[in-house]
Amino acid sequence: MLDLHGYLKESNDFKKLQINELLFIEYKCLVQEVKxxxxxxxxxxxxxxxGKKMWRSIYNDYVVEAGDSLFVKKGANLVHQFFDEDYCALMVFIPDDFIRKFIQRFSSVINPANKETKQTDSVIRIELDAYLEGYINSLAAFLCSPSYPDKHLLHLKFEELLLNIFTRSNHQRLASYLLSLTKDPHAQLKQIMEANFAYRLNLEQYAELCHMSLSSFKRCFQKAFNTSPGKWLAEKRLDFSCHLLKTTDKSIGQIGFECGFEEPSSYIRAFKNRFTKTPLQYRDQY
Incomplete structure (x- = not known):
């Protein structure tokens, strides 16, 4: 899987403004693959x-076109390209540590209603109101400026975006998720794994998403799920493939791919070892 944040930080193919891990970028799609x-x-x-593009979480598809906005949680997704028109988007990457420090600094403006945990998908649609439209226009002006803006001003632009989210009632679901980043690491680990189990990430990448060393991740995982990461992932992926076999007409190869298996043969073998049937035989029961 492509490390999107890492790739864009290092690439010289796009207009961008960067302070440490914070990144504003004008992204123009250079990828030729459909998926x-x-x-x-x-x-x-x-x-x-x-242009047009689709983000796919484990459970839902999110198609976006000009004028649409998304928030994508740290983790993995599948994306689908459309080539009718060149795709371009302004993207803002904000790491957890910056968000936590922002919440501490601006705790007085946090709406108590946002402190109630709301279940959200790994992708959240954002309503583009007049405030955010103004923000996007100012961001575009920064990116088009011939001179590099002062770093303190850039820092404030990142805070301005978060203030827009936390002070507007139409962004409560997103604000609730951002607040959850300040909670117990074990709760975050569960949230991250449930949202990303179907993707071909290695254990080091899962640990990185949880801001843990690999050894700490394995210990915390065992405590949270009472099993090892490898065993949990294998069972979770196969269980999810059963759901897809029963509820969709997707091909066996496509289901294997969407459940984190590199090759159809490895998916079929793992499925048969657990259920004593091939995926096709299992589907024929329903």
């Missing part, structure tokens, strides 16, 4: 200015 797997160790906003 691709991506992951990011930082949460990011997507403000689409032209």
């Amino acid at each position: 691709a797997g991506i992951w990011s160790d930082a949460n990011y906003f997507v403000f689409v200015t032209s």
Whole structure:
């Protein structure tokens, strides 16, 4: 899977403004594949200015066009390209540590209603109100400026975006998720694993998403799930494939791919070892 945040930080193909791990970028799609797997160790906003693209979480598809906006949680997704028109978007990457420090600094403006945990998918649609439209226009002006803005001003632009989210009632679901980043690491680990089990990430990448060393991740995982990461992932992926076999007409190869198996043969073998039937035989029962 492509490390999207890492790739964009290092690339010289795009207009961008960067302070440490904070990143503003004007992204123009250079990928030619129709489907691709991506992951990011930082949460990011997507403000689409032209073209069309689809983000796929484990359970839902999110098609966006010019004027649409998304918030994508740190972790993995599948993306689907459309080539009718060139895709371009302004993207803002904000790591957890910056969000936590922001919440501490601006605790007085946090709406108590946002402190109630709301269940959300790994992708959240954002309502583009007048405040965010103004923000996007100012961001575009920064990116088009011939001179590099002062770093303190850039820092404030990142805070301005979060203030827009926390002080507007139409962004409560997103604000609730951002607040959850300040909670118990074990709760975050569960949230991250449930949202990303179907993707081909290695254990080091899962640990990175949880801000843990590999050894700490394994210990915390065992405590949270009472099993090892490898065993849990294998069972979770196969269980999810059963759901897809029963509820969709997707091909066996496509289901294996969407459940984190590299090859159809490895998926079929793992499925038969557990259920004593092939995926096709299992589907024929329903």
